[in-house]
Amino acid sequence: MKARAYAAFTVNAFQSRLAYRSAVWSAAFGDLVFIFARIAIWVSVYGAATSTMTDGVTLPQAITYAIIAGPVLYWDFARLLHDVGTAIQTGDVAVYLLKPLHYPAFLLASHIGHFLFELLLVVLPVVVIAGLTYGMVPPASLFHALAFLGYWALSFMMLFALASLAGLAAFWLMTASALEWFLMSIMTLLSGGLVPLWLFPGWLAAIAGHLPFAWVSYYPAAVYLGRLDVSQTLLYFAIGLVWLAVLLGALAWLWTRARHRLIVQGG
Amino acid sequence: MSAIIEVSGVAKTFRQPKRLPGLGGAIRSLFSRDYTEVRAVQDVSFAIAPGEAVGYLGPNGAGKSTMIKMMTGILVPTAGSLSVLGREPHAHRMTNAAEIGVVFGQRSQLWWDLPVRDSFDLHRHIYEVPEARFADNLAFLTTMLGMADYLDRPVRQLSLGQRMRAEIAMALLHDPKILFLDEPTIGLDVVAKDAVRKFLAQINRERGTTIILTTHDLQDIEEICPRLIMVDDGKLLFDGELPRLRAALGSRRRLRLEFGSDPGPITLTTARLVTDDGAAKHFLLDAEDTSILDVLTELGSGYDLKDVTLEEPAIEEVIRTFYQSKPQRAAEAL
Structure with a gap:
């Protein structure tokens, strides 16, 4: 494969975002308001809660969870959905077929660029401000810190695969916005980004804990806090990899179908 | 020389879901499985030799773009066979894509937010053009198309004429053997149209790049393409040189x-x-x-x-009479 070409897509996506500098400020401000609102909820919950209700999680840990599971892990996948959706709706996706490149790989490369841009210019400043204001606990151990990095990469790939799958569905639905809402609400509930799974009722936590969404927010943040021991951390990482393989397989299959439809039906 | 593009008996039929009128119809068509068959291209055959410049002419909806899409490998013919550079284009999409250049008049391939130069650079990576070759081509195309003063401007700030020149330049950066252009002069002013035509004629003459362009502007054909393929309603009406068309029409x-x-x-x-x-x-x-x-x-x-x-007789007039007297004339001309 042309690694250089795909690396160039990453760099270009990053650079193209620099053209809209004012968007950085509004995104950072929005994230900041959102994270402060969520932290305020935890502060008031902890004011009234007993330790059994919080499952042994301290307030600083809950705040740390909110910061990590929120802005850090939950990147703006709507952009990816929009990219795919409009490319399909306008027929621009044909332009990608005209070039000697693989469209899903192109999407991945350019969204890594968007992700890095947001990480450096939006997420890190927000995390620093929120962390300095409310305090963040460090990773539970060196093992958990390293494991978190692995889980983070897995989280990115998982959300990429989920959003791309939803985006490609636009080939049949002719719009990506219906799926955007669907995915957004599913993610809000099942990823654990808003409410950690340990606060879910047991049966729901059991289900959510085995669906791929949980690897986007819940597991990485839980590993950071040391909620999973060494063997659990490794086990769930392996399960996450299996899920990722399944989703990427589905993505490749759906793309083949979509391409077939495109070249037979003309989009 | 043997043909670089061979099209024989190619047809393309689209199935479009039937839309019933009104809100009730819209809801019903969500569940209905009725299709209308649209025959975009019917039994078209022609062969193109290396170095030719061919104009593919026809009114709106004549199936010009469909034909271009089939030759570039992003549409599969329903019937017939099609070979480009000795390959079936859609089955060898990647290899085919690397050896052809495509320009769509109504669809940009440049990166909107990036300077033109960055789009070109990206193109170099995608097509793996050697550094020296790329520099040569870029210098040549920049001079020929007069792009020097806007090479560093973002694409979104360019005029349509500037953008179209950049699109054409990009499609040529990897030395394609065939250049396909789908309505390259659409919406351009007289000066820009002239620049594009002169350049395409020159590229064809000096570099021997085979050019196939669709248009409904006859002047494109007069200035660039010695050979003309005329279609309407998806069918081939005429294939030959312009003087022959005049003669065939008895103009x-x-x-x-x-x-x-x-x-x-x-x-x-x-x-x-x-x-x-x-x-x-x-x-x-x-x-x-x-x-x-x-x-x-x-x-x-x-x-x-x-x-x-x-x-x-003016070519416009020749073609107008041709289309107006289509059914009888077509048979005679061919």
Whole structure:
């Protein structure tokens, strides 16, 4: 494969975002308001809660969870959905077929660029401000810190695969916005980004804990806090990899179908 | 030389879900499985040799873009066979894509937010163009297309004419053997159209790049393409050179003779009188090989002849008559 070409897509996506500098400020401000609102909820919950209700999680840990599971892990996948959706709706996706490149790989490369841009210019400043204001606990151990990095990469790939799958569905639905809402609400509930799974009722936590969404927010943040021991951390990482393989397989299959439809039906 | 593109008996039929009118119809069509068949291309055959420049002409909806999409490998024909550079384009999408260049007049391939130069650089990586070759091509194309002053501007700030020149340049950066252009001059002003036409003609002549362009602007064809393929309703109407089209249509030249004084009625065997305004008479030359000299010789020197003008039929007119008399003419021309 042309690694250089795909690396160039990453760099270009990053650079193209620099053209809209004012968007950085509004995104950072929005994230900041959102994270402060969520932290305020935890502060008031902890004011009234007993330790059994919080499952042994301290307030600083809950705040740390909110910061990590929120802005850090939950990147703006709507952009990816929009990219795919409009490319399909306008027929621009044909332009990608005209070039000697693989469209899903192109999407991945350019969204890594968007992700890095947001990480450096939006997420890190927000995390620093929120962390300095409310305090963040460090990773539970060196093992958990390293494991978190692995889980983070897995989280990115998982959300990429989920959003791309939803985006490609636009080939049949002719719009990506219906799926955007669907995915957004599913993610809000099942990823654990808003409410950690340990606060879910047991049966729901059991289900959510085995669906791929949980690897986007819940597991990485839980590993950071040391909620999973060494063997659990490794086990769930392996399960996450299996899920990722399944989703990427589905993505490749759906793309083949979509391409077939495109070249037979003309989009 | 053997053909670089071979199209034989190609047809493309689209199935479109039937839309029923009104809100109730819209809801019903969510569940209905009714399709209308749209035949975009029907039984089209032609072959193109390396280095040719071919104009693919037809009115809107004639199936021009569909044909281009099939040749570039992003649509599969419903019937017939199609080979580009010895390959079936859609089955070898990647290899095919690397050896052709494609420009869509109505669809940009440049990166909107990036300077033109960055789009070109990206293109270099995608097509793995060697550094030196790329630098040469870029320098050549920049001079030829006069892009030097906007190479560093983001694409979104360019005028349509500038953008189209950049699109064409990008499609040529990897030295494609064939350049496909789908309505490359659409929406351009006279100056930009002229620049694009001159450049394409030159690329075809000097670099030997095979050019296939669709258009409904006849001047594109006159200036770039010696050969013309004409389609309508998905069917091939004419394939050949422009003079041959004129001949096939029997398009007649018009001769105007102006006299100092009314010479009275004149009858000639070489030319047919159509209008007689006394001192000015219009004749039609029915035979293709009749020259003015023949007419003047027959006329003799006994007249007070002041002026002679011979008008070639305008290509616009030729084509208009062609389309208007389609069913009968098409059969004769082919």
